[in-house]
Amino acid sequence: MYEFFKTLDRRWIFLLMALAVATPILLELQFPEEATGLAQAVFDEIDKLEEGDPVLLAFDFDPASEGELGPMATAFTRHCCEKKLKMYFMALWPVGPQMVDDAINKVIRADFPTLIYGQDYVNLGFKSGNEGVIKVIVTDLRGLYTTDDRGTNINEIPMMKGINSVQDFKLVINVSAGYAGTKEWVQYAATPYPEKIRLVAGCTGVQAPLLYPYIPEQLPGLLGAIKGAAEYEKLVIEKYGGTDPDPKYLEGIRRMGPQLIAHLLMIALIIAGNIIFFIEKSRERR
Amino acid sequence: MKRTVPLLITAIGGFVLIVAYFIPATESWGEVAAIWFDVLASVAFILGGGNLLRVHLQKASDRKPGWGYSVITLLAFILMLFVGLTKWGAPPAVNQEFYGETFAELAPASLPDGLVATVEGRLPQRQDHRWLPASVRVQFSHDPLAGTISFRGWMRPNQRNDLLSYKETLEWRCAVERLYTKSRESSLGGRASYYADHRSLSFRGRMSAEDRDALLKISGDSQWTATVNSIYERSQRVTSVDIPGLPPTLRLPDDLAGAANLDSQRGRLEITGPMTAAQREALGRNWQMFPLARPLDSAHRAALLDELRGLGPITAEQETAFHKTLDGSWTASLLRTTLEEAGKGQEQDKTNCEMFAELQAGITDIKLKKPPGPDVPLTEAHVGIINRFTEGEFEDLVAFVAAMKGAGDFTSRQEDAFWTFVEKNPTVGERDREIAVRLLREGPLNAAQRDRLLSEMRAQVAWRKGVGELFVAAHDVKYPWSGEYRAQGTPFWWLYEYAFKPLTATMFAMLAFYVASAAFRAFRAKNLEATLLLGTAFIILLGRTFAGVWLTAWLPDAVSGLRIEKLTVLIMQVFNTAGSRAIMIGIALGIASTSLKVLLGVDRSYLGSAEE
């Protein structure tokens, strides 16, 4: 036994890894999620808002990172719909508007058909200029956004009344896959206007470490990668999900399946490796 | 020579850039150098690729072991290179094709003098001596003595904007505006235009005999006449496409009959001259052929549902889905608010000339916009009409607009708003398709049910496709090479999508396995350092599973700092930040001194030997 492990052919490990990832995908396994503080914080920030509060949802990602961030976008939209918040979508990435439309079709059109475009939600679309855009709209939104994504004049959109800058939103929700994204929102929106602008975000695993320094002052809550998405989904489902939630609201949790098993495998491997190592040492001593 | 010159080049190149970094005028040199580097790197591909070819050809020719794979590499390489460089099968770029316009070669010089518009005005001086915008350089001219500026040909909006942005003063901008209007007088409502960069005279849509004569009147110059005539002849070409699967009852709406004509018996659509994008839209999706879906009240819904039931079973889930779908449709109130909003008075931009006039009138605080006009609220009568419209009256939408106008003030902006509203909301076919999709997601539908729900949409799609085909067929390609080299559907794209991407992505995915084996092998508590390494990794990994959270969730708030997620944050926030900062500072120093050594020639190993 020990001998086998000591000279373990690494192909066994490969096999284990393959199984660990493949089985959950094939069986579409789902596991309980425990929401960590950061996800809880995100949830609370949104959940404490009043009905009809304006919320800015900035979707700064592209299909490449859809796998990680799509679930967050869906969950955020769902949560806002449930809270009956006014949703203002925008994007700093050229393909962002598509992501926005996906979310709208997936959630609002499908499950909240009573919400009306222009009254309950609006898609402001893409503006080029990365952080430049943020710098402007924190003080003067209409300066840049004269029309919405469909080309309708901003002034003709009922829900745009009283919205002149980002500071008029009760909360900014950012989903980002890199530059320009959460970091820029923190630097140019949350930092200069600490009382005015609240910001929560969901981002890719690669970005998450870079954002930790901003927690919790500038960034009360953060969803890191698919794990964060899963936790947040769990919170939303718990409160609004009902008995059998639509699978599209469990994307994150579903994708978390392979992650989880694989992580447990990694942990097991590390432990195993060390046990072997210590046995080895003790044998040498003898 | 062979060694000292390169050393000099290195040193000079480097130090020049360092100094340039601190001089405002030259701060951009760094970027320029970067572009030059890219150029050199792509030229170097010839060396790399040549070497690759040589190596594999050699391997193949002297039958070294595994030479077969070399052959495959060669084939893959040459194939990809060929289809990529030739843009094989790539359609021309949409925005560069000027769909619906007919071009004819004509040099700017040979634009007749009849097309030179002149107004009073002076070309202002710029301190930074910026050149005139490239778009107008050949057509714009000015005469400082006479104090006039003139433009040869019809000025296009983008050219006007370029000229406007050249200087901010109202005097100049007003002059440009006047020049713009003046130059476009003879442009037949903007249908005729001249593209200097394309060296072409252009006409949008079909040129009628009157249009031709109007243009010919401008000048008798033979070349001009020839050009105009060539356009005229080419814009008389008749194109037609066959559209299978069209219901023979379809009729082209009268207001579109001019654009094209449809023989619905033979299912053939025909057009004379090119089809403009506007015509394409108007034809492809018009309310006469494919009516707007009105909201269904419960009665209508029940009827539709029974009809479907009559054709086959409908489950309970499907029924709820059915209603959910229909709830999504627009409502009378939405239409009303849309029209009301459109009725609101808008403040409009002033023209530069208006502002210039104010300036000369000595007004001290000039505003950019005019005060908004009065609001035009909807009357009771209007609301009534809207409600009847919602319930399904007014098959003919024009009649609706007329009724609205009849019932009180109804501005053109409101009318436009209405038409966009019609465009944005689904037709009957689209609505039924949506229903079909939703029902199918809930459960099965039999062929009959599908046909009931989809036939309308099928016709609509077939028609739109047909129009699209005609749109393309009626157009003669101007720049076959302008296409995107990796446009979808091209062989290059196929190789990228189905060979390049999966291969590289899978290679990337292999990391998952290697990470595992590395963790097993290398993360052993050999010494303090190793223990720290694996300890941290362990905590982070654990923190990413519910197990970890759950392990520490019981900790009281007093020591909540030890909860795994807090621990993670602490590690990332403090330790990770500290470590990576030190590393980055060190790296910066290392890079600085290495660069310096290179520049000073202390380290010249990259330069090769003195001999050849």
Add this chain to the structure above:
Amino acid sequence: MKRETKIWIVVLALAGVWLIYRAVTVGMGSDYVSITDGRAAPASAWDALTGQGQWSLSRTIGVWVAAFFTLSIFSFLYKDNPFYKLAESVVVGVSAAYWMVVGFWTVLVPNLIAKLYPPAIQTWAMPGLSREHEEFWFTYLIPLVLAIMLLWRLSPRGAWIARWPLAFIIGTTAGIRLVGFIHADFLSQIRNSVLSLVEYDQIDGFDFWKSFNNALLIIGVLCCLVYFFFSFEHKGLVGKTARLGIGFLMITFGAAFGYTVMGRIALLAIRLEFLFNDWLWLIDPTGKRIAENVSAIMPALGG
């Protein structure tokens, strides 16, 4: 023939049979396309319902090819084998050519030729380009000359001339990076580390935890810096501090490792989802396919 090889042949044969069976019965691995105005776009079975999209042979073949390549690469984990070798040789050839094509269309054409002689490019590949020269366009003669020098390597004599462009590249690189890194990394990292050891603000008052973290952070940075010192041997006090520094570094690495794992596994998951979802049609998490009776919407496969 080795026993192992025999076994493999049998296994592969069985797999093949099963695949063909599923392909014929369910139409596994097929894909759709929609064409508007002569431009292709991806489509799904749902679009095929209304004729918006139709079954596409090339894309279906594509899916199968992609699946084959995916498996071939994975097979390397077991051991080196002809399939991997095949995949390897294809990826090398294709990718090399890919980057050359990209280089040609995105660099050489717009950034060299178009600068030196715009009309040529305007009438050919970039109609949107202006025919007029930019200001200072002539500076682009320099890269042209350097490029020619670089290609001189191919000539039998005077290959050493190629060192001039190399020297230029390395010199400019050194120059740009030198200031660039001092500006971006060196200074900014110091700036971010200038923290107060006493975190205080009027609303929440003195914050011990944050102050402590700041102290820890600064100590960490300093210790790591000491580790990087070259002038002193790691002995005595310096040695101890350096040791502490290494500790910090190791924690940093551990954290980075742990964090990266997540992304890597996601990558694998995506590949497997491609196999199971797009190719084998074993799962359908995104509802891309119409659940019942696939053949009805797929005439091409005799439905």
Add this chain to the structure above:
Amino acid sequence: MKRKELLAACMGLIALGSATAALEAMALQDAATGQVADPPRPASSLTAEDHPLDGGNQIDLRWNLSPDDSYVSAKARKEGAVKAVPHYVVQKSGKGATGPFEDVSRIAPDIWDYQRGSMKLTIEVERGEPYWFRVAAAGPGTSKSEFIQTTEATVAQREWFDGGRGWLALITVVLCGSVVTYIAAARRGMDLKVRKIAGLEAVDEAVGRATEMGRSVLFIPGIQDMNDIQTVAGITILARVARTAAEYDAKVEVPTSRSLVMTTARETVQAAFLAAGRPDAYNEDNIYYVTDEQFGYVAYLSGMMVREKPAACFYMGSFFAESLILAETGNSIGAIQVAGTAQPAQLPFFVAACDYTLIGEEFFAASAYLSGEPEQLGSLKGQDVGKLIVAAGLLIGCCFATLASIVFMTSGNEANVFAAWARFLTDTILQ
């Protein structure tokens, strides 16, 4: 030695600082809240002048705050105090003194502005064009005070030096200077002690081992092109490796992922073989281009490693995700692996899977060590000076910051002299 001086310096500063803090007058007091002028009285004495030492695209505006505008601390705001002037509206016109004007910025003063009673704003404009400016104090809601306006046009001029980078220039000169001086000193034969770096000895050892086993040495110069200093550093190390290999008569194989790197590497290796006196042994075909594509390159490498089983693998340059694939494959064929890179994200994988890893700065130092030329060691000393500067800067900065918050805590004066110094250090010197 140096450290002591530093400490002494710090103590001195602290003493001086606390003294001045004592001298310094009262802190900014919260405005009496409640009464809010609507609209507020306008700001005063607006001046616009060309921003000194810039590219000629900036103009500085200065104006005195509206008399109604007064400091409201975060605390007071939390308790519900309202600012009489939420922000100032700044407008510019390029058309004339009479406008039309367009908004360019809405800006709220910070505590320092309140202390000065005036504020400054830098605005981007076009060089050489005349501009007119005006400022109004915004009141609560939409109300706005009268505008105050600059009478004559301001034009931005371009200067010969970028003042914003003055300190950067100074620091660059100091850093480079110290490197140069030490190199010069080394040239003059002053002997420099530098510590050993584990892993550098390993280079020769690895090559030697390869020779014994009759296997090849694999050198991978990263996947970046020659415009990355890491690649340059990698190439200089290659020079050394190749030379040793030539002496041992071992085969060095260098597959590159960039054509330029291939070209450079060939020059380098050829020179190394020549220097080792074995020009005949140099074979150009061992240095070849594979593909620019990261993972295509890796696919080739891992296949090649498994088949040819090199005895020693060097990974010296800029690496990304492929680092672990390479290191693991190399490990599975039992090769000695020495890695060096300045990609912080990849170091963990090399550290975990390789025998020796040159971490960040060590990687750049390596070429100096390996060259064996004393003057190159000088550059290392120079780098150490750089690190001392960092340490000093950090300590001083933190002292200021700490004292600042202590004074704030005790006297309630947020904008105290230490804060000012800390601000100067971070925002002006280290900007």
